[in-house]
Amino acid sequence: MALTLSSRRRSRRLAADAGLFVFAAAFVLPLAWVVLSALDPHADLRVKAPDGLTLGNFDAILTSDITFTPLLNSLILCGGATGLTVVCAALAAYPLSRFRSRLNRPFLLTILFATSLPITAIMVPVYALFVRVDLIDTMQGTIFFFAASQLPFAIWLMKNFMDGVPRELEEAAWTDGASSLQSLVRIVLPLMGPGVSVVTVFSFVMMWGNFFVPFMLLLTPDQMPASVSINEFFGNRGMVAYGQLAAFSVVYSTPVILLYVLIARRLGGGFALGGAVKG
Amino acid sequence: MTTAAPRATGPGAAKSPSEPPPSPPVTPGGVPLRRSLVRALPISPALVLLLLFLAGPIVYCVWIAFTDLQLTGQAESSFVGLENFRTAFRDEEFLNAVWLTLVFTVISSLIGQNTLGLALASLMRRASKPVRTLTGGIVITAWVLPEVVAGFLLYAFFRREGTLNAILDWLHLPSQNWLFTLPILAVSFANVWRGTAFSMLVYSAALNEIPKEITEAAEVDGAGGRRRMWHITLPMIRRSIATNLMLNTLQTLSVFGLIWVMTRGGPGDKSQTLPLFMYEQAFQNSMIGYGTAVALLLLLVGSLFSLVYLRLLRTEV
Numbered sequence: 319m320a321l322t323l324s325s326r327r328r329s330r331r332l333a334a335d336a337g338l339f340v341f342a343a344a345f346v347l348p349l350a351w352v353v354l355s356a357l358d359p360h361a362d363l364r365v366k367a368p369d370g371l372t373l374g375n376f377d378a379i380l381t382s383d384i385t386f387t388p389l390l391n392s393l394i395l396c397g398g399a400t401g402l403t404v405v406c407a408a409l410a411a412y413p414l415s416r417f418r419s420r421l422n423r424p425f426l427l428t429i430l431f432a433t434s435l436p437i438t439a440i441m442v443p444v445y446a447l448f449v450r451v452d453l454i455d456t457m458q459g460t461i462f463f464f465a466a467s468q469l470p471f472a473i474w475l476m477k478n479f480m481d482g483v484p485r486e487l488e489e490a491a492w493t494d495g496a497s498s499l500q501s502l503v504r505i506v507l508p509l510m511g512p513g514v515s516v517v518t519v520f521s522f523v524m525m526w527g528n529f530f531v532p533f534m535l536l537l538t539p540d541q542m543p544a545s546v547s548i549n550e551f552f553g554n555r556g557m558v559a560y561g562q563l564a565a566f567s568v569v570y571s572t573p574v575i576l577l578y579v580l581i582a583r584r585l586g587g588g589f590a591l592g593g594a595v596k597g
Numbered sequence: 598m599t600t601a602a603p604r605a606t607g608p609g610a611a612k613s614p615s616e617p618p619p620s621p622p623v624t625p626g627g628v629p630l631r632r633s634l635v636r637a638l639p640i641s642p643a644l645v646l647l648l649l650f651l652a653g654p655i656v657y658c659v660w661i662a663f664t665d666l667q668l669t670g671q672a673e674s675s676f677v678g679l680e681n682f683r684t685a686f687r688d689e690e691f692l693n694a695v696w697l698t699l700v701f702t703v704i705s706s707l708i709g710q711n712t713l714g715l716a717l718a719s720l721m722r723r724a725s726k727p728v729r730t731l732t733g734g735i736v737i738t739a740w741v742l743p744e745v746v747a748g749f750l751l752y753a754f755f756r757r758e759g760t761l762n763a764i765l766d767w768l769h770l771p772s773q774n775w776l777f778t779l780p781i782l783a784v785s786f787a788n789v790w791r792g793t794a795f796s797m798l799v800y801s802a803a804l805n806e807i808p809k810e811i812t813e814a815a816e817v818d819g820a821g822g823r824r825r826m827w828h829i830t831l832p833m834i835r836r837s838i839a840t841n842l843m844l845n846t847l848q849t850l851s852v853f854g855l856i857w858v859m860t861r862g863g864p865g866d867k868s869q870t871l872p873l874f875m876y877e878q879a880f881q882n883s884m885i886g887y888g889t890a891v892a893l894l895l896l897l898v899g900s901l902f903s904l905v906y907l908r909l910l911r912t913e914v
Contacts, residue, residue, distance in 0.1 A: 334723035341717060342732040345739055345790065347760050348750035363759045410643035417636050427907060432651065434844065434903040438851035438872045439895040442879045442888045443658035466650030469643055527743030529854030545745050549858060567746045578741045
């Protein structure tokens with residue numbers, strides 16, 4: 319009996335491996351295209367072995383017009399908004415996690431409700447509103463909106479992480495006369511380092527990849543982040559320079575992939591986010 | 598890790614998070630108003646941002662959905678009541694967009710991401726570690742990639758000269774111009790490619806919580822794989838399934854960049870889902886009021902799903 323079970327298990331593992339391979343092969347094709355084409359002097363739309371390795375595509379796009387300015391814009395936009403999000407979320411999470419109040423539950427429910435609203439749907443009114451209050455086509459306006467749209471989820475995550483920090487040390491600080499703010503900054507936040515980095519990286523990654531928000535709220539080409547400029551540059555040129563498009567995609571995507579790997583490692587596998595999102 | 602230190606201070610640590618801070622004794626009536634205001638002060642920056650930039654636009658959305666606001670610098674807009682909504686339900690393009698949104702959601706979220714995510718997660722439990730890591734890495738990379746990049750990659754994949762047709766040729770199967778003949782199917786598959794990782798992560802976490810003894814007992818009793826899945830696994834993770842379906846659907850309802858990059862809603866309006874329709878009405882046709890009315894409908898559907906999602910989580914808040 320035991321023997322048949324274990325041999326059945328082995329054959330099942332082989333079957334599972336084979337199944338996963340098929341999925342992996344299907345999923346990897348578009349990724350293989352972008353990597354191979356970026357290095358290919360004669361890239362087209364198919365996955366194929368490069369005609370010879372070249373860094374010419376990277377050379378061609380690494381100019382301030384095509385790459386550096388948009389990436390810098392992305393960095394200012396997403397960095398600013400992420401900073402704002404994390405600071406506001408940490409401040410807001412503290413009383414929610416530490417003090418009991420009748421308003422906590424309704425507030426948290428509203429926050430949770432807001433996390434799943436389709437932001438896409440409110441972009442037209444946001445545009446109209448921004449035109450009216452003269453925030454349209456400004457970096458600060460876009461940063462504020464980015465932060466507000468990411469805040470519900472950031473507060474929710476931050477509060478859950480903060481709940482996991484036991485309060486004994488804090489209570490000692492309170493008796494020593496520390497204020498809430500002091501104990502938040504000196505004690506709670508350092509203890510929840512991994513949690514803060516998850517919120518930070520997650521917010522940043524979401525904004526870095528976001529296309530619709532800057533597409534609607536920014537108009538001047540000089541201010542466009544990479545997510546929009548890639549579309550302008552290559553979409554409007556009839557997409558002939560496939561190798562360059564691929565090279566730009568690689569340059570633009572690498573930071574977020576690295577950041578994700580960073581937190582996935584830190585949390586022991588990429589499964590923490592799924593768990594966090596689940597509730 | 599530093600977190601271990603306070604946990605070791607006593608057995609009382611486990612229950613403390615649910616208790617109010619012990620410092621000054623709290624009257625049965627609650628904390629005095631002044632102090633609770635001071636305590637709530639740190640929430641204010643977040644609250645201001647949320648009110649100004651999230652609640653504000655939503656209220657504004659409700660208002661201009663009932664007006665004939667236009668893009669072209671006309672100073673006054675007037676209240677038109679339900680006119681925008683009446684127009685919408687008579688507008689064939691709108692109905693087409695609703696239909697395409699439904700198709701897109703059902704194919705890519707309900708069927709695609711959800712089922713594929715579950716399949717991947719359950720295969721991963723049995724597979725060997727290197728294969729598991731490799732597949733997980735690839736699927737998650739597709740998820741982490743910026744939306745526009747994903748759009749370009751799948752545009753290349755589905756183009757007439759693209760990889761999919763190359764494979765079909767190689768297998769001697771008929772190839773076609775997918776983005777032209779079946780654009781909604783192409784963008785749905787694109788969304789599956791991009792979004793499956795989320796379901797996979799949710800289901801991996803859920804499956805890990807099923808005690809091994811239960812599945813093993815069933816296995817010893819001779820329940821086959823399919824029966825174990827149907828009678829044990831699925832009922833045990835049903836909450837995760839519901840949560841995942843909600844979140845997938847909400848995410849799918851607001852996909853814009855992916856479709857915009859791949860097809861711009863075309864050819865014609867054959868892949869124009871509601872977000873793209875809304876954009877076209879508001880900016881290409883300058884009908885901000887009408888576009889917002891469509892946005893409001895989308896927001897209502899989203900809120901409905903969001904409320905269901907809240908109910909599902911209710912016990913956990």
